[in-house]
Amino acid sequence: MAEEVRIKNTGLRGVAVADTKISFIDGEKGILLYRGFRIEDLAQKSSFVETAYLLLNGSLPDEKQLAEFSAELVKARRLPDFINESYKRWPAQADPMDVLQASVPLLAMADEELEDESREANVRKAIRLIARIPALVAAWHRIRNGLEPVAPDDKLSHAENFLWQLLGHKPAPEFARELDICLLLHADHTFNASTFACREVVSTRAHMYAGVAAGVGALSGSLHGGANARVVKMIQDIAGERDLAGWIRNRIDQGERIMGMGHAVYKTTDPRAVILKQTSEKLGKKAGNESWFKLLTQIEALAVKEFEARGKPTIKPNVDFYSGSVYHMLNIPNDLMTPMFAIARITGWCSHIIEEKFAEAQGKPALYRPKAEYVGDYCGPVGCEYRPPEARK
Structure with a gap:
C-alpha cells in the first residue's frame, strides 16, 4: 500500500480557481461587495430587483432600465400549468429542497430558448429563473397543504408577491421591505459551494438550468444551506433555559456548534449579520414579539465572550444567526428557510453561470x-x- 499522502488544500480552501467581477469578500475586515458596491449601501438604498440587475449586468440600472427589468420579472412570474398539475401527484411529505431541485429541469423543458447560448438569451433565462423560483416554492407549499396555488399579482413587488403567493394574503409593505433586504443580502457570496457547483457544471457547456439544479443540490447539504432553520430550532429548544452561559459552555465543551456562529471566510462579524440583527429587532417590534430577538442577542453576547476566553475571538455571528428569526416572524415555515436561500441566491448563481459561460473568450x-x-x-x-475469485484469500 502506498504511503498516506496528506492533501494540504482539502476542500479547495484558499485555492483561487477562477476570476470573477461579481462579488468580493475581505474576511479580515468584514467587507462584502457586489460589483464594487458595499452591501450596507445596497441594503439601505437599493432593492433586491435593482441589485439583481446589478449582479447580472455589471452596473446599476437607470430609471428606464430598472422599469423594463422589473416588468420582465413580473411577466415571467407565471409557472407553466403542467408544473402545478404535476405537484398534485408528488408525495406531500417530500422535502421542499428535493422538490425545488426536481422542478428546475421542469422549467428547462418549458423554455423555448434552452439551446440559445447567447449572452442575451442567458440573461432572459436568468430573469425567468429569478421570477419563477419563488413561485415554485410558494406553489409547492400550498399544494402540499391541500390548497390551490395563488396566481401572481402583477401590482406587487418581488418580495410582496412571494408572500402573497405563499400565504394567500397581502403583506404589510414594511414587512415586505424587510424580506426584500433579506433577499438582497443573500443574493451572492463569491465562490461558495453551491455557486462553485453551478460554475463547474456549466463549464462542461451544460445549459443554465443544469447548473442551477446543481446549485440547489449543493445548497441542500447540511454544511451549506439550512443553518438558519437550525438556529430557529436552537431557539425553540432553549426557550426558558435559565443558565444560558452554562448551556453555551456545555455545547462548546462537547464539541457541538452554536448554530449561526462562525464563518469559513469572515474573521470578524459577517456584515450581513449586522444588518439582519437590525432587521430582526425592527420586525420583532412591529410584530409585538421581541422575545426571540432578545434571546438571540443574549446568546450572541455570551457565546462571543466564551469564544474569546478560549482564544477564539474570530467566531462571531454569521448571516444565518438572525435571518431565521426574520423568516419566522414573516410566517415562513422552518423547512422553507433553505428554499428562501435559493430564492435569493438564484440571482448570484445565474450571474456566475453567465460569467463562466463567457470566461472561455477571455482565455479560461x-x-x-x-x-x-x-x-x-x-x-x-x-x-x-487480477486473480479469479477462487484464487483470492
Missing part, C-alpha cells in the same frame, strides 16, 4: 478538471494483478 479553459492526489493501492509499479 472550457472545463474544470482539478487534479486528485491518489492515495490508494498500487501493488507494484504496474498495478495490482
Whole structure:
C-alpha cells in the first residue's frame, strides 16, 4: 500500500480557481461587495430587483432600465400549468429542497430558448429563473397543504408577491421591505459551494438550468444551506433555559456548534449579520414579539465572550444567526428557510453561470478538471494483478 499522502488544500480552501467581477469578500475586515458596491449601501438604498440587475449586468440600472427589468420579472412570474398539475401527484411529505431541485429541469423543458447560448438569451433565462423560483416554492407549499396555488399579482413587488403567493394574503409593505433586504443580502457570496457547483457544471457547456439544479443540490447539504432553520430550532429548544452561559459552555465543551456562529471566510462579524440583527429587532417590534430577538442577542453576547476566553475571538455571528428569526416572524415555515436561500441566491448563481459561460473568450479553459492526489493501492509499479475469485484469500 502506498504511503498516506496528506492533501494540504482539502476542500479547495484558499485555492483561487477562477476570476470573477461579481462579488468580493475581505474576511479580515468584514467587507462584502457586489460589483464594487458595499452591501450596507445596497441594503439601505437599493432593492433586491435593482441589485439583481446589478449582479447580472455589471452596473446599476437607470430609471428606464430598472422599469423594463422589473416588468420582465413580473411577466415571467407565471409557472407553466403542467408544473402545478404535476405537484398534485408528488408525495406531500417530500422535502421542499428535493422538490425545488426536481422542478428546475421542469422549467428547462418549458423554455423555448434552452439551446440559445447567447449572452442575451442567458440573461432572459436568468430573469425567468429569478421570477419563477419563488413561485415554485410558494406553489409547492400550498399544494402540499391541500390548497390551490395563488396566481401572481402583477401590482406587487418581488418580495410582496412571494408572500402573497405563499400565504394567500397581502403583506404589510414594511414587512415586505424587510424580506426584500433579506433577499438582497443573500443574493451572492463569491465562490461558495453551491455557486462553485453551478460554475463547474456549466463549464462542461451544460445549459443554465443544469447548473442551477446543481446549485440547489449543493445548497441542500447540511454544511451549506439550512443553518438558519437550525438556529430557529436552537431557539425553540432553549426557550426558558435559565443558565444560558452554562448551556453555551456545555455545547462548546462537547464539541457541538452554536448554530449561526462562525464563518469559513469572515474573521470578524459577517456584515450581513449586522444588518439582519437590525432587521430582526425592527420586525420583532412591529410584530409585538421581541422575545426571540432578545434571546438571540443574549446568546450572541455570551457565546462571543466564551469564544474569546478560549482564544477564539474570530467566531462571531454569521448571516444565518438572525435571518431565521426574520423568516419566522414573516410566517415562513422552518423547512422553507433553505428554499428562501435559493430564492435569493438564484440571482448570484445565474450571474456566475453567465460569467463562466463567457470566461472561455477571455482565455479560461472550457472545463474544470482539478487534479486528485491518489492515495490508494498500487501493488507494484504496474498495478495490482487480477486473480479469479477462487484464487483470492
